[in-house]
Amino acid sequence: MDFHKKIKRIELPTDWPVGPVNVYLIFGDKLTLIDAGRKLEKSWTEFRETLRKEGLSIRDIEQIILTHHHGDHIGLLDYILDNHPVPVYAHGNCRAFLSQDQTFFKNSRKFFEHFYKEFGLPEEEACRLAAMKDYDKSRLRRINIEKELKDGDMVEGLKGWQAVETKGHAQSHISLYHSEERVLICGDHLIGHSPAGVFLEAPQHSGEERSKPLIQYIESLKKLLKLPVDVTLSGHGEPILQLPLKIHETLNKINKRAARVKGKLQRNKKTGYELINELYGKKAETAMGVFISDAIGLLDLLLDRNEITAENHDGILYYRAN
Ligand SMILES: [Zn+2]
Structure with a gap:
């Protein structure tokens, strides 16, 4: 059987601006589902309908692998596992989200309150935004991970595939790679038709240093660049056919955006919040959390490259170009 026929892409609706999301069925020794869509009735109906057309049902799925923990x-894990408990494999950093670890959510909220104030947000706004980091209340189940996947791990029943840790978009992000067939399932690390974002997350344990998602993201891109790949299957949209080109374009865009941020910090020192308002104005208010993740990524990168300096005045960070 042609290898590509052993992978089926199923596009399911979401209620998010990103648009539809892809899940993949891999017909390996075990029928494996990669990712599980958004929890919506219409998504659940479409998923079952597609399976039915393939002569399958939910009960035929033997295991599930998650590329990352995003909603x-x-x-659909809630629905699938309801009547059909199968093992779920994922990166260890999915655990807190899947098990709905209340200690983690409490620490996360505290972390973001502190972080947003340091970023220059007014106190009330910092608290309001941090409270939105609470867990997704529509999720009912606490899901257990059968086995945590680390970089290089194979999954039983899925010969030839291995996990590649690709942090940046999420701290729990893995891609799946089949070296013989040169196929990569890249989750949300790269999306053909739009730039994939990076998201700041609270540390897994309170008191640990926070991650620097854009620096991780670039490292992950460079890691993928070393893999011979013909087809890249993304979490959203059509397959990417020229992975190295897409990676170089993405790196170039990041560098351009970093230069623009540095330019804004040339004359006066600014807080992250002032920077965002200057760059995006009113538009930033529509998705402040997303804009902040994006900006802190670029600021981390410029600090790492020694192109800017950060000073702390009374608990607020001010950035200035060197
Ligand atoms: Zn995502």
Whole structure:
């Protein structure tokens, strides 16, 4: 059987601006589902309908692998596992989200309150935004991970595939790679038709240093660049056919955006919040959390490259170009 026929892409609706999300069925020794869409009735109906057309049902799925913990990739787990408990494999950093670890959510909220104030947000706004980091209340189940996947791990029943840790978009992000067939399932690390974002997350344990998602993201891109790949299957949209080109374009865009941020910090020192308002104005208010993740990524990168300096005045960070 042609290898590509052993992978079926199923596009499912979401209620998010990103649009539809892809899940994949791999017909390996075990029928494996990669990712689980958004928790919506219409998504659940479409998923079952597609399986039915393939002569399959939910009961035929033997295991599930998650590329990361975001709500448009884990939503249908609630429905699938309800009547059909199968093992779920994922990166260890999915655990807190899947098990709905209340200590983690409490620490996460505290972390973001502190972080947002340091970023220059007014106190009330910092608290309001941090409270939105609470867990997704529509999720009912606490899901157990059968086995945590680390970089290089194979999954039983899925010969030839291995996990590649690709942090940046999420701290729990893995891709799946088949070296013989040169196929990569890249989750949300790269999306053909739009730039994939990076998201700041609270540390897994309180008191640990926070991650620097854009620096991780670039490292992950460079890691993928070393893999011979013909077809890249993304979490959203059509397959990517020229992975190295897409990676170089993405790196170039990041460098351009970093230069623009540096330019804004040339004359006066600014807080992250002032920077965002200057760059995006009113538009930033529509998705402040997303804009902040994006900006802190670029600021981390410029600090790492020694192109800017950060000074702390009374608990607020001010950035200035060197
Ligand atoms: Zn995602």
